Amino acid sequence: MSQQVYFRQVRRSDLDNCAGLEQLCYTDQEAATREHIAKRIETYPDxxxxxxxxxxxxxxxxxxATHMDDITDELYMQLAGHVRNGKHSVIFSLAVHPDYRGRGIAHELINLVIEASKKKQKQSVHLLCKKSLINFYEHLGFGSPKLTDSSFNNSNWYELSFPLPSV
Ligand SMILES: CC(C)(COP(=O)(O)OP(=O)(O)OC[C@H]1O[C@@H](n2cnc3c(N)ncnc32)[C@H](O)[C@@H]1OP(=O)(O)O)[C@@H](O)C(=O)NCCC(=O)NCCS
Structure with missing residues (x-):
């Protein structure tokens, strides 16, 4: 597939498309709702x-962004504990349309969060994932996988982090 792909910050008008992509890429149980996506766009578009x-x-x-050292399900669902100046960035959703996978798009999106986090002088970027994606994130520079207490959707969730240099 050779169509050009552009990367940019989200706009309010992207809400329906982003909610649709979330539904397409995650199971019904794990997909963030349209309301959650809307809250993320409104609260932290940067x-x-x-x-x-x-x-x-x-x-x-x-x-x-959060000052908390451990990621909670409530942070994911309700942005509880999110503060703009939080010392850590926490990735909630990463999703690429099935027709566009394997082209480095997720890698580029992660780089955008890492660069934005560096500019905001965050200490690290964190995320939760299932065991099957630990290799994927390690390949992109994340490390220190640790099993969390989360049992969201009856799964085991691992936290990985990407430390950022202090400036
Ligand atoms: C996981 C996902 C975001 C990857 O998107 P993508 O655009 O295909 O990923 P990329 O092309 O940027 O891949 C980056 C690298 O990771 C590798 N990779 C991709 N998917 C992988 C996987 N499931 N396991 C291990 N490595 C993987 C690629 O081979 C690539 O390696 P390279 O740089 O040596 O070529 C996509 O499959 C997706 O949307 N899945 C459903 C939602 C999901 O599970 N999101 C993550 C939630 S924690």
Whole structure:
């Protein structure tokens, strides 16, 4: 596939497309609702980036910021504990349309969050994932996987982190 892909910060008008992509890429149990996506866009648009091709949103990443050292389910669901100046960035959703996978789009979206986090002088970028994606994130520079207390959707969730240099 050779269509050009553009990366940019999210806009309010992307809400329906982002919610649709979330539904497409995650199971019903794990997909953030349209309301959650709306809250992320409203609360922290500077941590929300999209990949666009031919007018369609084909990838997205969104994050929050927190001072908490452990990621909680409530942070994911309700942004509880999110504060703009939080010392850590926490990635909530990373999703790439199935037709566009394997082209480095997720890698580029993660880089956008890492660069934005560096500019905001965050100490690290964190995320939760299932065991099957630990290799993927380690390949992109994340490390120190640790099993968390989360049992969201009856799964085991691992926290990985990407330390940022202090400036
Ligand atoms: C996981 C996901 C975001 C990857 O998107 P993508 O755009 O295909 O990923 P990229 O092309 O940027 O891949 C980056 C690297 O990781 C590798 N990779 C991709 N998917 C992988 C996987 N499931 N496991 C291990 N490595 C993987 C790629 O080979 C690539 O390696 P390279 O840089 O040597 O070529 C996409 O499959 C997706 O949306 N899945 C459903 C939602 C999901 O599970 N999101 C993550 C929630 S924690």
């Amino acid at each position: 941590g929300f980036f999209v990949a666009e091709s031919e007018g369609q949103i084909i990838g997205m990443i969104n994050c929050g």
